Amino acid sequence: MTSTNSLRWLNLLGLVIALVLNSLANGLPLNGKTTGELSDMYPNLFVPAGFTFGIWALIYLMLIGVVIVQFRSSSAPWVKRIGLWFFISCLANASWIVAWHYLQVRLSLLIMLLILGSLLLIFLRLRTVAAADGIERWLVRPAFSVYLGWISVATVANVTTLLVDEGFDGGALSPVVW
Template sequence: MSKWPASLWALLNLMGFIIMVSVNYLANALPIGGRTTGEVSALYPVLVTPASYAFSIWGLIYLLLAGFVILQLIPRWRNDKILECIGPWFFLSCLFNALWILLWHYLYVISATLIIVALLTTLFLIYRRMNAYAQEVQQFLGIERLLVHLPFRIYLAWVAAATLINMNVLFSVFTSGHWGMGELFLAIMTLVIALFLALYFGNRYGDIAFMLVIIWALIAIGVNQKDNSLISAIAFAFAAFLALMSLIIFRQRRR
C-alpha cells in the first residue's frame, strides 16, 4: 500500500491537516450552517452528553497532531517507516473529520454517524499499524512517543467516545426524542461499552492515555447529567474504577 515515498505521505498529511483544521475553525467562525458546533449538540440532548468543557480536548488533539505533521516534514526527524505504516490513513482521517463537521452542522445526523464511524476505523487502523511497528522495533525516540504515538492514542479514544455519543443522538433522532426507558438503557450500555473499551486498550496495549481520555469523558458526562442521578453515579463510578485500573496497569508496566 505504501509504495509512495515518505516525503509524499508527509505532504499529503500536511494538506489533510490544513483542510481539517480550516473546516473546524470555519465551523464556529462563520458558523457553518448558521450554528456553532455546541449549538448543534444542544439540539440533540441525550443522557450521555458530556459537559461542554470536555470538548476542549480537541485543542490538545489538534496541537499534538500539528506536532506530528511538523515532525514528519523535517527529514532529520522523520521516521519513514512510521509514515509507511500510517500510509494514506491519516490523510483520510482528516477528510473524514472535516466531512463529519460539515454533515453535523447541516444536521445530516445519519450521514454524520456513518462518517464518524469511518473516522474511527481509520484511526484504529493507524493505531494497530503503529503498535505492530512498535513491537517490531521495541524502541522509540522520546519525541516520537510524544508527537507520533500520543496524538493518535488520545485522538482514537476521544473519537471512540464521540462515536458512542453520536449513536445515542442517532437513536434520539429516529424516535423523535420520545423513547422512554430505551434512552436510559442505551445510555447505560454506552457507559458500559466505554468502560470495556478503556479496559481493553489498557490491558491489551498498556495504553494509559486511552484510559485517561475515557475517564475525562465519563467525568464530564457525570457532571453534565447531575439531574439524572443514576447516569451520573454510574459515570463517576466507572471513572473512579478506571482511574484505579490505570494506576495498576501503569505500575505493572513499569516493572
C-alpha cells in the same frame, strides 16, 4: 505505494483542511449554528459536558506537532506505517463537520465510523514496532492515542444522537439505562 515525502505533504494538506473546516464551523458558523448548538438540538444524557470539548485544542496541537516533526526527521519510519490513514482521517473529520452542520446525522455517523476505523488502524500500525524512537514514543503515539480515545467517545455520542434523531426514547428503559 506512496512515497514518504508525498505522505508528508498529504498529511499537512489533510490537517489544514480539517483545521479550516473546524474553524469555519464555529467561526462563521457553518449553516448558521455552532457545533455545540447543533449538539444541543439532540438532548440526551450521553453528550459530554461542554468544557470537555476543549480536548480538541490538545488533539489539534499534538497533530500539528506530528505534522511538523514528520518534516524535520529525515527518515520518520512511522510516516510510512501510518500510510494514507492520517490523510483519510483528516478528510473524514472535515466531512463530518459538513455533514453535522447540515443535519445529516446518519451520514455523520458513517463518517465518524470512518474516522474511528482510520485512527484504529493508525494506532495498531504504530503499536507493531516495539522499539520506537523518542519522537514516536513521546509525541506520535500519544497524539493518535488521545485522538482515538476521544473519537471512541464521540462515536458513542454520535450513535446516541442518531437514536434521538430517529425518535428512539428508550422504550421501557429509562434514559439513564439506554
